Amino acid sequence: MNNFEFKNPTKIIFGKHTIEKLEREIPKDAKVLMLYGGGSIKKNGIYNQVKTALSKHDLIEFGGIPANPEYAVLMDALKIIKEQNITYLLAVGGGSVIDGTKFLSSAALFEGDTPWDILTKNIRTEKGMPFGTVLTLPATGSEMNSGAVITREETKEKLAMGGPGLFPEFSILDPQVITSIPERQLANGITDAFTHVLEQYMTYPIGAQLQDRFAESIMQTLIEVAPKVLQDPTDYQAASNFMWSCTMALNGLIQKGVPTDWAVHAMGHELTALFGIDHARTLAVIAPSHYKYNFEAKKEKLAQYAERVWNITEGSTNDKAYAAIEKTEAFFNQLGIDTKLSDYTNAYQGTAEIISKRFTERGWTGLGEHQSLSPDKVEKIVKMAY
Ligand code: NZQ
Ligand code: ZN
Numbered sequence: 001m002n003n004f005e006f007k008n009p010t011k012i013i014f015g016k017h018t019i020e021k022l023e024r025e026i027p028k029d030a031k032v033l034m035l036y037g038g039g040s041i042k043k044n045g046i047y048n049q050v051k052t053a054l055s056k057h058d059l060i061e062f063g064g065i066p067a068n069p070e071y072a073v074l075m076d077a078l079k080i081i082k083e084q085n086i087t088y089l090l091a092v093g094g095g096s097v098i099d100g101t102k103f104l105s106s107a108a109l110f111e112g113d114t115p116w117d118i119l120t121k122n123i124r125t126e127k128g129m130p131f132g133t134v135l136t137l138p139a140t141g142s143e144m145n146s147g148a149v150i151t152r153e154e155t156k157e158k159l160a161m162g163g164p165g166l167f168p169e170f171s172i173l174d175p176q177v178i179t180s181i182p183e184r185q186l187a188n189g190i191t192d193a194f195t196h197v198l199e200q201y202m203t204y205p206i207g208a209q210l211q212d213r214f215a216e217s218i219m220q221t222l223i224e225v226a227p228k229v230l231q232d233p234t235d236y237q238a239a240s241n242f243m244w245s246c247t248m249a250l251n252g253l254i255q256k257g258v259p260t261d262w263a264v265h266a267m268g269h270e271l272t273a274l275f276g277i278d279h280a281r282t283l284a285v286i287a288p289s290h291y292k293y294n295f296e297a298k299k300e301k302l303a304q305y306a307e308r309v310w311n312i313t314e315g316s317t318n319d320k321a322y323a324a325i326e327k328t329e330a331f332f333n334q335l336g337i338d339t340k341l342s343d344y345t346n347a348y349q350g351t352a353e354i355i356s357k358r359f360t361e362r363g364w365t366g367l368g369e370h371q372s373l374s375p376d377k378v379e380k381i382v383k384m385a386y
Pocket of ligand 1: 036037038039041066067094095096136137148149181182188189192250
């Protein structure tokens with residue numbers, strides 16, 4: 001196992017009827033800006049639960065943060081934060097609203113020229129405006145990590161940011177919120193969380209037995225609950241295991257002491273930026289090609305995953321490793337997720353070249369666990385995913 005340091009300061013409040021506990025988590029004298037998305041919280045009652053819990057707080061709202069949180073919209077919210085002397089942010093939503101809130105937490109205290117620099121110049125946020133979250137969609141793990149991904153339509157970019165100042169102070173996880181989530185978004189959530197585990201696991205063996213088993217158990221749990229969650233989102237036991245798996249998949253724990261990849265996400269983000277494809281679906285498009293292209297480097301872990309997660313015990317290391325890639329793709333397909341770029345757009349010719357050129361321009365010349373995935377290899381992987 002590699003050396004590591006681990007600190008995750010986010011308080012998790014998990015379970016039924018936990019939104020009512022909001023009141024005690026936010027300082028009484030705070031001036032709160034509640035942030036939310038396109039309005040699902042008004043239809044499913046979460047909005048009312050939050051407003052009731054915070055009826056004694058000084059609170060204003062900002063709605064309309066779109067999926068793949070848009071920079072221009074967030075800049076409108078930033079104006080309100082400054083004009084109204086907001087001191088505390090509350091995200092009520094999925095990864096997009098939470099990530100948008102993290103950007104605002106950072107931008108509110110940022111002293112540089114333009115907050116866009118936080119994303120383009122990789123400025124780590126050491127201290128942000130304090131914020132909490134009410135999670136409405138299990139998927140990204142953003143509710144318990146310090147990263148965010150922001151989209152800018154004007155330049156067709158999607159860039160990441162983060163830093164120790166961007167952990168939520170608390171996150172409320174009531175699994176009952178999933179009852180109103182459309183099937184497409186449930187499938188996205190399962191796929192995203194599953195791929196988060198793969199990114200931190202599908203590298204090479206390093207003797208981190210406990211970390212491997214944490215990762216495998218999260219994947220096993222997701223595979224087990226996926227059909228139940230899709231068939232009946234009111235199944236509380238399935239919903240609670242789904243929600244906690246998504247959080248555990250990306251709260252920092254399973255990546256400690258092990259090499260990590262993250263190239264699938266790097267390529268996937270470009271497909272969202274270029275074509276607006278849902279984040280999780282871009283991962284399902286890239287992952288099978290990525291694992292096939294990097295087969296030699298990853299086959300030991302692929303074979304371990306085959307045995308322990310998919311119960312594939314017959315055949316050579318190569319056979320098992322290859323079967324595991326096929327099983328993974330079939331799993332995404334069973335969730336209703338297509339795994340080829342051409343399933344999502346007709347305008348895919350030239351995409352691989354654009355992505356590879358962007359990576360070169362950004363200096364991303366060596367991605368992956370060996371820092372050896374160069375832009376020409378990225379181009380080949382994206383082409384394999386057409
Ligand atoms: O906007 P509203 O009306 O609320 O509808 C949302 C949205 O349309 C809807 N939804 C959310 N909760 C619901 C609900 N509908 C009914 N009932 C509910 N309870 O779902 C739609 C998608 O929401 P969104 O927040 O965009 O989804 P997700 O949580 O998948 O977040 C995706 C974003 O997170 C980023 C992605 O890149 C993408 O921008 N990621 C963030 C990460 C992080 N911070 O750690 C890691 C991830 O890899 C990912 O990159
Ligand atoms: Zn993701």
